[in-house]
Amino acid sequence: MKRSVDILKEVFGFDSFRRGQGDIIEKILKGQDVLGVMPTGAGKSLCYQIPALTLGGVTVVVSPLISLMKDQVDALLQNGVRAAALHSAMEWEEVRGILSSVRRGRIGLLYVAPERFENAPFRELFSTLDLRLFVIDEAHCVSQWGHDFRPSYLKLSAAVELLPRRPPVAAFTATATPEVRDDIVVRLNLKDPFVLTTGFDRENLFFQVEHPADKTAFLLDYVEKFSGSPGIVYCSTRRTVEKVCEELGKKGFPAVRYHAGLSEEERRTNQEAFIRDHRPIMVATNAFGMGIDKSNVRCVVHYNMPGSIDSYYQEAGRAGRDGSSAECVLLFAPKDIVTARFLIEQGEDAGSKQTAYRKLQSMIDYCNTGRCLRAHILNYFGETDVKNECAACGNCVSVTERRDITTEAQKILSCVYRMEERSGRQFGITLLIDVLRGSHNAQIRTLGFETISTWGLMKEYHRQEIREMINFLTADGYLKVSGEYPVLSFTDRTRPFLRNREKLLMRRHEPRKTRVTGARKEAGATADGELFGLLRGLRRELADAQNVPPYVVFADSVLHSICAAMPANGEEFLAIPGVGRTKLEKYGHRFLDLLNRWRAGRL
Ligand code: ADP
Numbered sequence: 001m002k003r004s005v006d007i008l009k010e011v012f013g014f015d016s017f018r019r020g021q022g023d024i025i026e027k028i029l030k031g032q033d034v035l036g037v038m039p040t041g042a043g044k045s046l047c048y049q050i051p052a053l054t055l056g057g058v059t060v061v062v063s064p065l066i067s068l069m070k071d072q073v074d075a076l077l078q079n080g081v082r083a084a085a086l087h088s089a090m091e092w093e094e095v096r097g098i099l100s101s102v103r104r105g106r107i108g109l110l111y112v113a114p115e116r117f118e119n120a121p122f123r124e125l126f127s128t129l130d131l132r133l134f135v136i137d138e139a140h141c142v143s144q145w146g147h148d149f150r151p152s153y154l155k156l157s158a159a160v161e162l163l164p165r166r167p168p169v170a171a172f173t174a175t176a177t178p179e180v181r182d183d184i185v186v187r188l189n190l191k192d193p194f195v196l197t198t199g200f201d202r203e204n205l206f207f208q209v210e211h212p213a214d215k216t217a218f219l220l221d222y223v224e225k226f227s228g229s230p231g232i233v234y235c236s237t238r239r240t241v242e243k244v245c246e247e248l249g250k251k252g253f254p255a256v257r258y259h260a261g262l263s264e265e266e267r268r269t270n271q272e273a274f275i276r277d278h279r280p281i282m283v284a285t286n287a288f289g290m291g292i293d294k295s296n297v298r299c300v301v302h303y304n305m306p307g308s309i310d311s312y313y314q315e316a317g318r319a320g321r322d323g324s325s326a327e328c329v330l331l332f333a334p335k336d337i338v339t340a341r342f343l344i345e346q347g348e349d350a351g352s353k354q355t356a357y358r359k360l361q362s363m364i365d366y367c368n369t370g371r372c373l374r375a376h377i378l379n380y381f382g383e384t385d386v387k388n389e390c391a392a393c394g395n396c397v398s399v400t401e402r403r404d405i406t407t408e409a410q411k412i413l414s415c416v417y418r419m420e421e422r423s424g425r426q427f428g429i430t431l432l433i434d435v436l437r438g439s440h441n442a443q444i445r446t447l448g449f450e451t452i453s454t455w456g457l458m459k460e461y462h463r464q465e466i467r468e469m470i471n472f473l474t475a476d477g478y479l480k481v482s483g484e485y486p487v488l489s490f491t492d493r494t495r496p497f498l499r500n501r502e503k504l505l506m507r508r509h510e511p512r513k514t515r516v517t518g519a520r521k522e523a524g525a526t527a528d529g530e531l532f533g534l535l536r537g538l539r540r541e542l543a544d545a546q547n548v549p550p551y552v553v554f555a556d557s558v559l560h561s562i563c564a565a566m567p568a569n570g571e572e573f574l575a576i577p578g579v580g581r582t583k584l585e586k587y588g589h590r591f592l593d594l595l596n597r598w599r600a601g602r603l
């Protein structure tokens, strides 16, 4: 039997396993069921592809979306692995043809849509295959707790039980909540599975929040720095999509748009142009993304704040699926809160409104916190073992000064206390600011707030300035916002803070200009940017000729390694991580030729 690391090198071109891969492969080869819970981009596919190549016979992989299956099959074919997909749009004749190739040993990896298992003739054929491993990818689809429940997934365990000999069953997902995990084990009937969980964190993503005065100007500047790398700009409404796409177009950026108001034809064309890197900037509503597996997205910009961290992490998570660095930036403005509240009012029934508002508040807190953004997200998802600093988010690497607002915070919190003491009620942010600024409006007079000790304590501050501080206090847990008409109240942290007079530092919201992150450097804004651009051009040409997406030919990381290593012959080319035997034969000479001409100054 070939060693797994040798297959890793020869077929896929990688030198070492990533975290978890080696363990999972070993257990599968021993015949044990496994459940791998690893974040997107961690490398779940190799965990079953390598055993498939070792075990012989056929490995069947259930995958929920046609586009995912196609990408996987294309990528395997590129590496010289014989694979095929059976999706729901196929004619029965075609299905039979593929199954007969499987039976003749021509295809070792077969991707199948879950709906196939609802079909009795298919189940019958399935039970006659020499099945050595059964894989369920995106296994959270079996759980009603998950976000993409697919009833057909419930049929899978029965299909396995009917087999004359039960192969090991391996399930994979990026959804790490305990309910979903337990559900997967039960509903797929995994037998004494080896469960490996590496958590929610996407280590290659850089998170950042900006509060720009002019979002469009910020975006244009930002996109410029990514020089031609693929990116997605999410907007909360169709109208904003139109506006932003037009602005980008006017400045000559290759942007396309996507939202539910466009014809199906235009949506398809635009999506295709994006996936193939012909027009690498996608401006879209949240209607875009389901079933898209473009792995080389280098940045996801949220032009507006989404309604919850759940949505945010899912959308932002479309960056960097290839595991190379990528950035997720959220452009916040107070108006986004108004839009988000409006959408909740329109969309939710009374019962779920409360939950929706609570989720919205966590999202707002994310935008205002001075602490680690990654920790904020991971805590939200209930991950307990989280570091306080990550070194890869806007707040942790921030180069801006912080402002000491200890005194201001004491004034604000005392005022919240006095207002409640006087009236026996709680109030929202607007009235709190009015009282602090010593306003004389009717409500203040009626409630008698002109006579409390904190009235007018912050006369000399702008409304906006006070608002920012209150938002900061809320985000960092010194004040709580609750209710449909949000009111402020103390938290467990408030009294200790007032008692101990801890120092409180607030980060300023001016956009930073200086920092260049990994993703942006890799995007080509550096000295070898020109060569990188040429390599990217060649990759696109080769991909177009075969009618596959460019990232299937080579991941971005491969092009960067080529830039860095400048291989001069086949042997050196084979040493590039991500280049296996097949790709060396297919593409080696084209890339070596380009590099030769580049060295000779002939490009
Ligand atoms: P997931 O299914 O977990 O989201 P994939 O299986 O699609 O992730 O892998 C993401 C990327 O990581 C792919 O481009 C893959 O080639 C790359 N990759 C996987 N394993 C390794 C490894 N051991 N070394 C280097 N790159 C890897």
Ligand code: MG
Pocket: 044, 045, 137
């Ligand atoms: Mg995957």
